[in-house]
Structures are given as structure tokens and as C-alpha cells.
Amino acid sequence: DEGLQKTKTSFFDQLSKAVVGKATVDEAVLDDLETLLVHADVGIDTTVKVIDRIEKRVARDKYVNTSELDRILREEIVDLLQDNRTSGSSAILDRPDSPGQPFVIMVVGVNGVGKTTTIGKLAHRFHSAGKKVVLGAADTFRAAAVDQLIIWGQRVGVPVISHGMNTDPASVAYDAIKQGVDLGADVVIIDTAGRLHNKVNLMNELNKIKRVMQKVIPDAPHEVLLVLDGSTGQNAFLQAKEFTKATEVSALAITKLDGTAKGGVVIGISDQLQVPVRYIGVGEKMTDLQLFDRRTFVNSLFR
Numbered sequence: 562d563e564g565l566q567k568t569k570t571s572f573f574d575q576l577s578k579a580v581v582g583k584a585t586v587d588e589a590v591l592d593d594l595e596t597l598l599v600h601a602d603v604g605i606d607t608t609v610k611v612i613d614r615i616e617k618r619v620a621r622d623k624y625v626n627t628s629e630l631d632r633i634l635r636e637e638i639v640d641l642l643q644d645n646r647t648s649g650s651s652a653i654l655d656r657p658d659s660p661g662q663p664f665v666i667m668v669v670g671v672n673g674v675g676k677t678t679t680i681g682k683l684a685h686r687f688h689s690a691g692k693k694v695v696l697g698a699a700d701t702f703r704a705a706a707v708d709q710l711i712i713w714g715q716r717v718g719v720p721v722i723s724h725g726m727n728t729d730p731a732s733v734a735y736d737a738i739k740q741g742v743d744l745g746a747d748v749v750i751i752d753t754a755g756r757l758h759n760k761v762n763l764m765n766e767l768n769k770i771k772r773v774m775q776k777v778i779p780d781a782p783h784e785v786l787l788v789l790d791g792s793t794g795q796n797a798f799l800q801a802k803e804f805t806k807a808t809e810v811s812a813l814a815i816t817k818l819d820g821t822a823k824g825g826v827v828i829g830i831s832d833q834l835q836v837p838v839r840y841i842g843v844g845e846k847m848t849d850l851q852l853f854d855r856r857t858f859v860n861s862l863f864r
């Protein structure tokens with residue numbers, strides 16, 4: 562897996578070094594493992610949880626060979642992550658076409674994390690599988706966000722509903738969903754502004770967008786996808802905490818995992834927030850988005 566090369570190499574190298582010359586998993590090995598997980602940005606709480614679980618297994622099985630450590634570690638981490646195959650927008654490609662009933666994804670996240678790029682990649686993912694997609698440019702706070710989304714729409718070949726900059730985001734969302742219904746779209750993806758420095762505003766704005774969406778489709782949005790920049794490690798973690806306080810986040814997209822050795826952040830965030838990771842971004846191209854699979858991901862960390 563080319564995209565995660567950096568994450569993989571570093572984790573594997575360090576794990577191997579931690580057990581060099583040791584036959585069994587002892588206190589020192591667990592200490593090294595703990596340091597390694599923290600350095601990989603798994604986060605302290607989740608790291609402690611993983612180490613506790615491994616300690617229990619070592620205590621139970623009395624003798625755990627260091628060559629088994631890597632397998633045990635994978636099993637415990639896979640177990641912490643949530644299964645993503647059949648839920649939320651992961652299942653859109655398996656949905657039968659149901660004209661007039663689009664699946665609505667509301668995308669949230671702060672500027673610069675790769676929100677617009679992720680929406681473009683998602684549009685490509687669904688469009689290239691034969692699904693009809695409509696995008697809504699409701700991040701009306703930044704001219705660049707609206708322009709970029711329009712460019713992505715042209716690149717992928719899907720319509721973008723936009724009223725321009727500084728217009729009412731809820732009204733854009735309403736029109737995009739209305740268009741989605743009228744055009745018989747399968748998926749409507751709504752971009753939103755993420756201004757974290759004003760939490761009350763953010764909360765009010767996201768709630769207003771939701772309420773207005775529900776005038777067209779009562780159970781929309783079907784997914785609130787939070788986009789986080791995986792290369793920012795613990796900062797991504799803090800953003801995730803703030804957003805989950807402001808609105809109900811149902812899934813995560815974690816970007817820029819191609820450029821970081823800190824892929825462990827995916828594990829910590831998903832575990833601590835109990836929100837499944839749906840997608841990971843592994844580059845800037847349209848095709849650089851992967852559906853998250855916990856086994857594949859963990860194997861690519863430790864292979």
C-alpha cells in the first residue's frame with residue numbers, strides 16, 4: 562500500500578527494535594511499546610488501554626513470545642476500531658437506486674484539513690460507480706471554498722449548487738437537496754464552514770443547516786462526516802472533540818495519511834470518540850481516497 566508507506570515503515574522498524582534480543586514480552590518491552598504507540602500519536606488514553614489489554618493477555622498466557630506481540634497488538638487494535646463495511650455512506654454503492662431519495666452527507670471540519678478535496682474525491686467515488694451526485698457549496702464564508710468546490714464539480718462532472726460567497730449556507734443546503742431530489746440524485750454532499758474559534762456560532766449554523774435540510778428530507782443528514790488532518794496528530798484529536806460537542810458527528814474522514822508517520826491518530830480518535838472512520842485520504846488526486854477497513858489499516862501499520 563503505497564499511500565501509507567511512511568506510517569508503515571516507521572511503525573514496523575520501531576516495533577522490531579523494541580523486541581530485539583528479547584524472547585518474551587516483559588515489562589521493558591511493554592514500556593517500549595507504550596512509547597512507540599504514543600509517538601505514533603495513538604493518544605495516551607488509548608495507548609494505556611491497549612497496553613492494559615496486552616498485559617492481561619501476558620498475565621493469562623504466562624509466556625508470550627515477542628514474535629507473537631505483533632499479532633496480539635494487531636488483534637487488540639482491530640478490536641478497538643469499529644467495523645465500517647456496511648454502515649453510513651460506506652454502503653451507498655450497495656444501495657439500490659431510489660430516485661427522489663438521495664443520501665445526504667453533511668461535511669464538517671476546519672479550513673485547510675482537506676475538506677473540499679475530500680468532497681471532490683467522494684463525488685468521484687460515487688459518480689464513477691454510476692451514482693448521481695449533487696454538491697452544495699454551503700461553506701459560503703470563504704470565496705476560495707466555493708470556487709474550489711465548483712472546480713471539483715467540473716473535474717468530476719457533477720453539478721454544484723452555489724449562491725456565491727457570503728450567502729446564507731442554510732439556503733444553499735436547501736437548494737442543493739431540493740435539486741438532488743428533483744434530479745433524482747443518489748447522493749447530495751453539502752460542504753459547510755468550520756469556524757472553531759466561535760463555537761456557539763458554529764453550533765447554531767450547523768443546526769440551522771440541518772433544520773432547513775429536514776424541510777426537504779425529514780431524516781437528513783444521513784451522515785455528518787468530520788474531516789480531520791491526520792498529519793496534525795493531537796491537534797486533529799482536539800478538533801474532533803470540539804466538533805463532536807458542537808454537532809452529532811457520525812463518521813470521520815482522516816486526510817493526509819500519505820505524508821505522516823503518525824497514522825496512529827486514527828486509532829486514538831476513533832476509540833476515544835466512538836465514531837467510525839469511514840475514509841482515509843492518501844494523496845491529492847481524485848482517486849487518493851480509501852474506504853477505511855480496520856484490518857487492512859492495522860495490517861498496513863504493522864506489516
Ligand code: GDP
Nearest residue numbers: 672673674675676677678816817842843844845
Ligand atoms: P479545505 O480548506 O479543508 O477545504 O482544504 P483543501 O481541500 O483545500 O486542502 C488543503 C490542501 O491539502 C490542498 O493542497 C490539498 O491538495 C491537500 N490535501 C487534501 N487531502 C490530502 C491528502 O489526503 N493527502 C495530501 N498529501 N494532501 C491532501
